[in-house]
Every structure is written in C-alpha cells, then in structure tokens.
Amino acid sequence: MSTVPLVASINSSNSELCESIPPLLGASLTELTAWVQSQGQASYRGKQLHDWIYHKGARSLADISVFPKSWREKVTDVSIGRSSLHYRSVAPDDTVKYLLKLADGEIIEAVGIPSDKRLTVCVSTQVGCPMACDFCATGKGGYKRNLGRAEIVDQVLTVQEDFQQRVSNVVLMGLGEPLLNTENVIAALKCLNQDVGIGQRSLTLSTVGIRDRIRQLAQHHLQITLAVSLHAPNQNLREQIIPSAKPYPIEDLLAECREYVEITGRRVTFEYILLAGVNDLPEHALELAKRLRGFQSHVNLIPYNPIEEVDYKRPNRERIQNFMNILQQQNIAVSVRYSRGLEADAACGQLRTSKK
Template sequence: MMPRPLLLDLPIDRLPVPNGQGGYRQRQLARWLYQRGARRADAMTDLPAAWRSELEERWRIDPFVRTERFPSADGSVRYLFTLADAQRTEAVFIPYRDRKTVCVSSMVGCPAGCAFCATGALGFGRNLRRGEILAQLLAVAWHEGFAPTELRNVVLMGMGEALLNYDAAVGAVRTMVDPEGLGISLRRVTLSTVGLPNRIRRLAHERLPLVLAVSLHAPDDDTRRRIIPTAHAHPIADIVASLHDWQAAGGRRVTIEYTMLDGVNDALRQADGLAACLEGLVAHVNLIPFNPWRGSGFRSSPAARIDAFARRLERASVPCSVRFSRGRDAGGACGQLALQGAEGRSGEASVAS
C-alpha cells in the first residue's frame, strides 16, 4: 500500500485547507506543524473537526517508520531514521548551552564519493524529499522534548550533496526561514556543498542569503582530485570564481571547510596555496581534524601541524578556526555518518517510535 502523502512536502501556501479557505487556515496548520510540533492532525485541537479528520485520513506528518537515538558522551545525539521504503538517513542534534543546532541530511548516502567521508563510501541511495529534510528537524524536537521554534541553527551538512538535490533542499530552507514555518534566521542556516559552480551561481539568485560552506579540503587540483571525485569536473579556480559571483550577488562571507589529513593536505606550502586561492574572497576557513572511521585509510593531522597550518593562514590574513566535531563516540561527527546501528557503538540505541 502506498503511504499517504507527506504534508511537509508542501510549501505553506499550498497546504490543503477546507474549500474556499486560504491563507489564514494555511497559517494555522503551519503553526501546528512547525511551531507547536504536532505529530498528528488529531492533536490540532483548534481546527474544525471535519478538517482534522480529513488531514488525519489523507496525509502524514511523520515520514519515519523507525527512529533510533545514539547519544554521545558530549551531549550530542545521532538520529538514525528509517523511511517507509526502508531507506535510512541520519541527523545530529548538537546542543550547546541554550543553543540548539541540528545537522540534517539531504540524501540517503551520497554520490560525491569523497574519499575521507564515510557517507561517500556508502554510495548513493536516493534524494530526500523536501518534507523528509524538514521532518528531521521536527523529529529531533519531538524526541528531545522541545518546541521546534527553540531551534537556533540548522546545518545541511549531514548525508548528501544538497545542491544535487536542489529543489528539495532549497524548498526545505524556505520553510525553515519562513516566519510561519520554523522562523529560523537565514544567518543561522548553513548549506554545505562539495563545490558545484553552476549550482552555487543558481543559489546566488534565490535571494536566500544563507551561510554557504564549501568543502575545499585542498589548495590545488591534483591533491583535491585524489580525495574528491567531483574535482575532476570542477577545478578550484571555477569554484572560487563562482564564490566571487555568490558574493557579488549579495551572498555573505563563505565558510571554507578543510579536513586536516595527515600527509595529504597539511603541509605549510599548502596553507600558502590555500591563502593564495582565497585572495579577494570574504571567507573564513574551518580546519577540521579528520574524524576516523573504519577502513578510511586516513589519519588526522597531528595537533601541532594543525596549529602551524592555522598560524600560517592567519599570517596571510586568512581568518580561520580549528573545529572539533561533536558526537565522535556516537558515529555522528563530521564525515562519520554511515547509517550504523547499535553494533560497535558505545551508546545504546533507543527506539523512539
């Protein structure tokens, strides 16, 4: 039997309402979905009973048939979701003081195949729908027990290359930042890409000045091709040119993601090369110590080398930070998402639904 369609797939102004009733009813339904976090239409007590029953009968809100939680000792929680077609995807909840961040996936697996990324090693399952991306945020709020409006930051940095699932990812961002939706500030939504120049230029014209994070990971094409297959099609010069276009069209400062891989991309001459390719761009570099996963064949650069690399960039006036990922012991850190169940993990899975 086909599952009922997903309400969250629809833009707010296309939510189904009783005949002839438009905006007000759609906003009322959106508030229940995205602000009060209703998981079923039955719970939407101030909607007319007939409409509620119709919503309950014809539509779904929660697309996940199973949700598993893997808490990390550092307070973050990896979520493993199983969809109706048995495909699985993941999100990571990262609380910090009163700031709640969720890292969401845009795909099942990923076709980009970056060599240092456990998701890339899985291959590509399928694109997630707009509603399946949004539902990850709601599911974290449902299971952690807070209202979705308490979410402060969203990063589309989980499984998948968001710009290859363009319409669903951009549509989901629109609902995230809509005041009738989750109401999250655009400055607090980060979209990560492996660097696809045409898609970056297209995004520049969406009038969505979110934070763009580009996974560069190397300062020269030869090194980059060794670790990122898409680098064969997209030289660094093209990516950087598209980032200049992004900023010329009003885009904010970009974040350059750079995973520190021992003996691969961490020499001081490579820091100089990175500074040279970013010249003229308003950019901040995040240096990410590699998070290990079984069979990767990579090691993180030692702390002293990361430090020296950072100092070299700073000397060239390139702002940078060293970012330690949360959730390593739960398989939820940057580059580790690989659909692991409870086996081999320190935290025990709890089945949440």
C-alpha cells in the same frame, strides 16, 4: 522526490487528493490555507493547521483536535510527513545521533548538537551520497535518492522535540550533496526560515561544489552561510581526496564562489579536512593562502575524524596550529572546528545510514 504544489489536485475527490498531494510538512501558510479551502473548510483552518504542524508537533491530521472529527476521518490518508525513530545514540559530549525511518523504509541520519546557548541540527539532504569523498563514511555506502522538503524539515522538528529546546542553527552537512537536490533544499530552507522561525543567517549549506549550482543558489539571494568543502589547495590533490571533483577544476569552483560573494554580499566559508601528511603541510597552507588572498572568505579547519574504511590519520595539535598560524600570517581568516559526537560516530565525515 520533487516539490509538488500542494493544491495541484484541488478539484479532485477526497480519495484522489489524498493519493496525489505531497506531505503537508514543508508547505507555507498560504499553501496550507489553499488546501483546507479546497477541502471545503474555512480559511482560518489553514492557520490552525500551520500552528499544529510547526509548533505543536502534530504527526497526523488525527492529532489536530480543533478540526471537526467528521473532516479528520475523511482525510486520514493525507500524510503530514513525519519520520519514525529507528535508533538513537548519545555521545559523552551530549551530542545525539538519530537514525530516522522514512515512509518508504529508507534510513537517514540527523544529529543534535547542544551547547550552553544554542541547539544545532546537522541535517541530511539525500539518502546516501554520490560524491564519494575518500575520507567520508557517507560516500562509502553509495547513493539512493534525494530527500523531499518534508523529509528535510522533519529532521529539525524531530531534534527540537527530543531536546525540548528551540533549534537555533541548522547545518546541511549530513548525508548527501545539497546542490544535487537544489529544488527541495531551497524549499526546505525557506520553510525553516519562514515557518519554523530560524533566521537565514543561522542556516548553513555545505557543498563539495557542483558546476553552476552555486551560481544558481546565489540567484535566490538567501542570506544563508555557504560552506564549500575544498579540502585541498590544488586540483591534483583535491581529485585524490574527492574523486568526483575531477570534472570541475578548482579554478572554476573558486571563480563561481567569487560570483556568489558579489551577488549575495555574503562571504564563503571553505571547509578544509586536515589529513596528516596528505594536505596539512606548510606548503599546502601557503598554496591555499595564495588561492584565497583577497577573497571575502573564512577557512574552517576540521581535523580528520576516523572511519573504518580508510587509514588516514588526524594531525597532532602542533601541526594543526602551525597550519592555522601560516594562514593567519598570510591574512586569511581561519578557525579550527573540533567536531562533536566523535564517540557516537556522529562527527563530520562519520555519518552513514546503517545502525552500527
């Protein structure tokens, strides 16, 4: 689903317009105002529509009681673009996993991760994922399609409404590879910033790395956090863990990341899943440090979260600490992220589209 101008059919009849326009969710105040005017409504209705969609939780135009009833009845087929809840589970650490049913019946996952001071939402950008990382449950289910901007933004609003708490951070780390859906992802990020009201520096996009796409992302000059799933210090080992990385040498990927830093002024986070006996040895840490020396970056170590299909193991805390110590000794900024939601299969690498 690509981003289609909301007023593309501005001169069409009501019935034709309802069929041709995309969901209203994801549209800016300017777009919504233009649309209501195309429907013969006053411009101030655009501000009302924007407020009801993004701040009052309207799921259909029929919910917007300030609109004239006669007009609401004419546009009943216009979709705001909200999903329906298919399944909800809560982990012992209060992380909540949501299976959301889309308009075409496809199921995606979103995760709400609460803490004392903030609420983070892990968001999907595709139905499934084509990258086939060997340690990740999402890739085992294959890829179906990209998500539209409304379907991406909807996940954040769904979690916010369920928790009755303002979302402070969004991480595009759910199902899918965001940079294979760049147009909709950029549109959704801008909407989350400008319309939902989440600061750009509280938005994180995670990517395995698609040739030229990081460079293209940099041209938008967003102040988001870019997180690159590296997971290995050399190309041979990276291809073993991420088979889809074969056409994109690690040297080229890192060169593109350096360009990103130069263009945006933002450091890059490198995510590194620690797999016991595979990529967690001292020599791996030293090789990784050599590659990243002098780079404006931060390494985020993520101990492996188990899935059924493969027999990788999580390193013990001593090995994790040793890997981190070596990087620190080499003056590499590093931290360890222990994933939330493990017991509900909502942790990093465990997301999949089927209800268990």
